Amino acid sequence: MKSYRKEVLLNIATHQGFVNITPQIKDCLLESGVMEGFLLINSMHVTSSVFIDDEEEGLYRHYETWLEKLAPVLPAGDYSDEVIGEDIIDSHMKRHLMGREAMVAVTKGRLDLGHWEQIMYGEFDGGRPKRVLVKIIGE
């Protein structure tokens, strides 16, 4: 059994944003030498997502509006406790709507994805360095 681990580093300048990380993940898989197995990609932060979707700019502009509607920034008065303080409860919520992680099958040394499937990173509290974990187990 082979195991491989790498952290992919990201720094999205805007508060919210989406990036296609499939090329970096392909590099990881090649480096791992795994031919058959599973590949896990997860955000190591609680305010960003890894998920699978089409890479289509127009789609992500719609997502931004949609996520803001379902998980709006809370009014200041709703922050009754000092512990959280920061204005990022909506970032946590948006991340749950889009998910933390994706699991991809590895077949014949390749990411076993459908035609339109791309591995995307979704940031909901950007402007600082973030890490994505890539772990591959197989043979």
Next chain:
Amino acid sequence: MKSYRKEVLLNIATHQGFVNITPQIKDCLLESGVMEGFLLINSMHVTSSVFIDDEEEGLYRHYETWLEKLAPVLPAGDYSDEVIGEDIIDSHMKRHLMGREAMVAVTKGRLDLGHWEQIMYGEFDGGRPKRVLVKIIGE
């Protein structure tokens, strides 16, 4: 280490619909001969879901209404870009609410599921052939 891969084919006639695919997945597991490991089931499309829930017709009628409320079909005027064009942005959104994939433990050669857990396929852009990937890794 054993590895197994199969595509399960589906064709839901309606635009939106839900199907219990547990029987097909059980057949895959039997065919694989894996006794201990993990089984991944994921939609290979970006407008449909694999998730785990009770098989209960009434439940899915409520889901249809609920998903339409949370991720409604966008008015035509909202499609400002020609790239997407098609009326399926809501299908992408619904799929994120229900999820792309499920991971199931394999124990003693069986799907290690709770009493009410069934593996479901959710279609949000039906009327054409779709594929679900089943990948099993273990011994």
Next chain:
Amino acid sequence: MKSYRKEVLLNIATHQGFVNITPQIKDCLLESGVMEGFLLINSMHVTSSVFIDDEEEGLYRHYETWLEKLAPVLPAGDYSDEVIGEDIIDSHMKRHLMGREAMVAVTKGRLDLGHWEQIMYGEFDGGRPKRVLVKIIGE
């Protein structure tokens, strides 16, 4: 290849509630002896969630309000079928918003989590015993 399986038992007194189960999962990993691999944690019930988030009491009070807004208890008149009967359709919906399962990488015998990542259990139909499945595969 090593495989490990355990059920973690929970009993949340309230209808809805959140509990940090990271300590129990760490014990499982230690007991398994797995150094490199994957660890799956999933609810074995269709009305509760396993997900990863910060452990921060204030956050969960906001989640309760938020989930009730996105997936409210349905009015009695909406239950047209006797098959479901019980007032828990919203519990199913809430569980989908928060997810059924989490996959965690195991690296050097430890849960490979980011600084704020905790493994949380979310209950949406409490007041009775529930089970969480922990399955570990690796070496």
